[in-house]
Amino acid sequence: MTSLGILAAEMTNTEVWVTNSFFLAIAAVSILAALKMVTTDNVVHAALYLLIVLAAVAAVYVILGAEFAAATQILVYIGAIMVLLLFGVMLTRAQIGSETDLDHDQKWIGALISVVLAAVMGYSLWEAFSDAKLPDNRVPQGTEAVADSIFGIYIVPFEAISVLLLAALIGAVVVARRD
Amino acid sequence: MISMLLAAEFAWWQTTAFKLVMAIVAVLIPAGTTVYLYLFKMVSFMQSRLGPMEAGPYGSMQLLAELGKNLQKEDIFPLKADRAVFALAPYVVLMSTFLLAVVIPFGPDAAFTNIDVGVYLALAVSSVSVIGILMAGWASASKYSLLGGLRAAGQLIAYELPLILAVVGVVIQAGTLNLQGIIAAQNQQEIFGWGAIGNPYILTQFVGFMIFMIAVQAELTQVPFDMPIAESELVSGYMTEYSGFRFLMFFIGEFATANIFAFLASVLFLGGWSVPPFVTDLLGIAWDSNWMNFIGPLVMLTKMLLLTFIIYWVRFTYPRFREDQLQKFAWKFLIPLSLLNIFATGVLKVVF
Numbered sequence: 001m002t003s004l005g006i007l008a009a010e011m012t013n014t015e016v017w018v019t020n021s022f023f024l025a026i027a028a029v030s031i032l033a034a035l036k037m038v039t040t041d042n043v044v045h046a047a048l049y050l051l052i053v054l055a056a057v058a059a060v061y062v063i064l065g066a067e068f069a070a071a072t073q074i075l076v077y078i079g080a081i082m083v084l085l086l087f088g089v090m091l092t093r094a095q096i097g098s099e100t101d102l103d104h105d106q107k108w109i110g111a112l113i114s115v116v117l118a119a120v121m122g123y124s125l126w127e128a129f130s131d132a133k134l135p136d137n138r139v140p141q142g143t144e145a146v147a148d149s150i151f152g153i154y155i156v157p158f159e160a161i162s163v164l165l166l167a168a169l170i171g172a173v174v175v176a177r178r179d
Numbered sequence: 180m181i182s183m184l185l186a187a188e189f190a191w192w193q194t195t196a197f198k199l200v201m202a203i204v205a206v207l208i209p210a211g212t213t214v215y216l217y218l219f220k221m222v223s224f225m226q227s228r229l230g231p232m233e234a235g236p237y238g239s240m241q242l243l244a245e246l247g248k249n250l251q252k253e254d255i256f257p258l259k260a261d262r263a264v265f266a267l268a269p270y271v272v273l274m275s276t277f278l279l280a281v282v283i284p285f286g287p288d289a290a291f292t293n294i295d296v297g298v299y300l301a302l303a304v305s306s307v308s309v310i311g312i313l314m315a316g317w318a319s320a321s322k323y324s325l326l327g328g329l330r331a332a333g334q335l336i337a338y339e340l341p342l343i344l345a346v347v348g349v350v351i352q353a354g355t356l357n358l359q360g361i362i363a364a365q366n367q368q369e370i371f372g373w374g375a376i377g378n379p380y381i382l383t384q385f386v387g388f389m390i391f392m393i394a395v396q397a398e399l400t401q402v403p404f405d406m407p408i409a410e411s412e413l414v415s416g417y418m419t420e421y422s423g424f425r426f427l428m429f430f431i432g433e434f435a436t437a438n439i440f441a442f443l444a445s446v447l448f449l450g451g452w453s454v455p456p457f458v459t460d461l462l463g464i465a466w467d468s469n470w471m472n473f474i475g476p477l478v479m480l481t482k483m484l485l486l487t488f489i490i491y492w493v494r495f496t497y498p499r500f501r502e503d504q505l506q507k508f509a510w511k512f513l514i515p516l517s518l519l520n521i522f523a524t525g526v527l528k529v530v531f
Contacts, residue, residue, distance in 0.1 A: 044317055048264065051310065071300040079306025079339070086313045087332045096261045096320050143295045143356050 023063055030056030041098040043089050051082050068146045198291050206280050209442075209483060210435040211242050216484075217491040218434070225495055249430075252423035257320050260420065264318035269421070269428035271311030276432050278304035279439045284358050286452050286475030287467040297358035298350065301443055302343050305398065308436065309335045312407070312417050315429075319420040327416020330502065331400060331407035337509035338397035338404075344517035345390040348524040349380050349447050362451035366466050376455040381448040386520045388448045390513055392486075395440045396493060397509070399433065403497040406505060437490055438483055445482035452479050 030053050037049035054077040061070035104110075150158050189197075219241060223230030231238030256262055282301045284290035294300065309332055316328015350356055353364035368378035381388050397404035408416035418429050445451060452475030459466045500508070 042261075044261075044264070048314070067294055067296045067300070071296045071303045075299070075303035075306065078310065079303060080336070083306070083309050083313065083332055083336060086310070086317075087329065087336075090313065090317050090325065090329060096259060096318070143299075 019063060023060070026056050026059045026063070041100075041102055042095070043099065043102065044086065047082065047086050047089060050085075051078060054078055054082065068143055202277060202280055202291060205283070205285070206277060206435045206439070207431070209438040209480065210431060213438055213484070213487045213491070214434050215239065215242055217487060221488075221491060222495045246427070249423055249427040252426075254424060255420070255422045257420050259320040261318040261320070264314050265420075266425070268311045268315035268318060269425045269432070271314060272308045272432040273311075273428050273435075275304055275306075275308035275311065276436045276439060278307065279436065279443070282358060283439065283442045283446065283479075284362065284452060284475075285479050286472035287359075287469075289452075289472045289475055290359070293357070293359055296356050298346055298361065298443075298447065299356050301358075302339075302346065305342075305436075305440075306335070306339055308432070311432075315421070316417040319417070321420055323413045323415075323419045324417050327407045327409075327413045327419070330413075331417060334397060334400065334404065334407060334505060334509075337506055338394045338513075341390050341509060341513035341517045342394035342398060344514065344521060345387045345394060346447060347517075347521050348384050348387040351521070351524045351528055352378075352380060352384065358446050358451070362446060362453050363467070365450045366453040366456060375457040377450060377453070379448065379450045384448065384520075384524070386516065387524075388444070390517050390520070391444055391447070392489065393513065395437075395444065396490060397505075399437050399440065399490070401437070401490060401494045403493070403500050404505060405499060406502050409499060437487055441483040441486035441490065442479060444486050445479060449482045449486075451482075452476070454478060 033049045033052035033056070037046050037053065040046050040049060054073065058070045058073040058078075061067075061073060215238075219230045219238065231241035234240040234244045256265060279301055281291040282294065282297050284293065312331045312335075313328050316324045316326075316331070319325070349361060352368075353361040355361060355364065365379050366377045368374070370376075370378050370382065400407045407413075408418060413419070418426060421429060452471060453466055454471075454474070456466060459468075464470055
């Protein structure tokens with residue numbers, strides 16, 4: 001049971017069983033959707049499959065008790081980024097049915113690189129955290145704890161990211177205006 | 180009898196099944212009520228006519244007639260439509276409505292969930308409906324639908340920002356994102372040492388309340404913000420090609436979401452299920468006593484009916500914005516105003 005990353009000393013057997021089966025279902029859905037996303041022959045379908053993957057990640061956050069991260073995932077990735085992506089795709093090329101020019105000559109090299117990348121990242125995660133255990137009395141992460149750590153020990157990276165985003169925002173306006 | 184009922188222990192699957200049924204009740208019953216009261220009757224009286232009168236006394240069974248009519252209609256797919264996406268789109272819109280409903284508390288214990296990030300999650304899942312609208316607009320293979328879908332997406336992105344920023348003022352004052360915590364704060368806080376009615380944030384966050392209600396009106400694509408379904412130019416926008424049950428789902432989604440947003444506004448600005456402290460003092464019960472689990476839903480329903488009345492009143496009174504006016508209003512007026520509101524709230528929070 002613990003190999004799934006869901007450790008539950010406090011949970012009853014039924015709860016462990018339910019949590020683990022939900023995790024397995026979500027993982028299966030997200031892997032299938034990710035595969036369909038790269039193999040589908042329609043841009044909008046690819047975007048919608050990507051949306052399923054992102055929603056599945058949010059669901060995994062909920063299982064881990066990170067509610068704030070889950071809500072942020074929904075708000076930022078599904079509510080903003082995917083909407084903008086679909087918006088852009090539909091404004092430019094929103095053909096219904098299969099498209100022929102979505103294939104690429106170098107897809108096998110791309111596949112090789114992504115397999116290597118997945119292997120390296122998976123191996124390093126496995127090496128670093130395979131025997132790490134979640135705390136026994138795991139409760140959902142409170143918003144106060146998140147806020148305290150953002151504005152406490154992580155204040156410098158937080159401010160740096162804010163300035164970076166502001167710069168990107170101004171840059172986008174400058175590029176878009178052209179006058 | 181009641182204490183026995185309250186003391187009973189239920190297994191998790193029993194409470195889950197009960198909550199599932201109650202979620203459907205909490206979404207559909209208020210939707211039916213407001214559609215009959217406001218969309219059928221109030222607008223008729225405002226236009227000097229009677230509205231539905233034939234089905235049942237005063238046409239009160241009209242909704243069942245509409246339901247029957249829509250259920251027996253043919254489920255039409257346009258010839259060139261993307262069938263799977265076309266079929267799924269109404270479900271996505273309705274899913275967003277139900278996800279919104281689960282965070283609303285109706286009493287101290289009468290809530291589907293009591294999660295720490297309550298209002299933040301509500302605002303996050305409300306944006307899922309845009310995906311459904313874009314799917315519907317694209318998959319219909321119709322110019323009107325696509326234009327309507329794109330307009331809807333542009334509008335919802337623009338008005339989501341003031342919606343979220345208006346809530347930040349409330350969150351600063353309450354000091355929590357939890358909806359039960361926000362209700363408790365409104366009940367327990369005082370306005371300059373006067374605590375007979377608590378501190379409903381409609382009084383101390385009036386600017387935030389106005390921005391929230393305007394943004395809600397736009398999020399629901401109700402008149403005067405109904406460019407996405409402007410019937411004189413786009414037939415009915417992203418819903419043009421839908422018929423029968425799928426159209427009904429869009430219809431339910433639209434009006435049920437109006438109610439859920441009204442529920443959310445009454446939690447954020449009107450004190451939610453709680454009644455003013457002087458009333459509970461008079462009755463001699465604690466503000467979050469067990470009785471509030473029975474009174475709370477009725478209080479919430481009353482506040483929701485008041486707020487939806489305003490939504491429909493505006494809907495039937497004002498003419499439509501032009502697309503550029505609509506975008507300018509959001510980006511150049513509402514967002515700066517809500518940022519100012521956050522700034523002022525922060526300063527006042529530190530001062531007092």
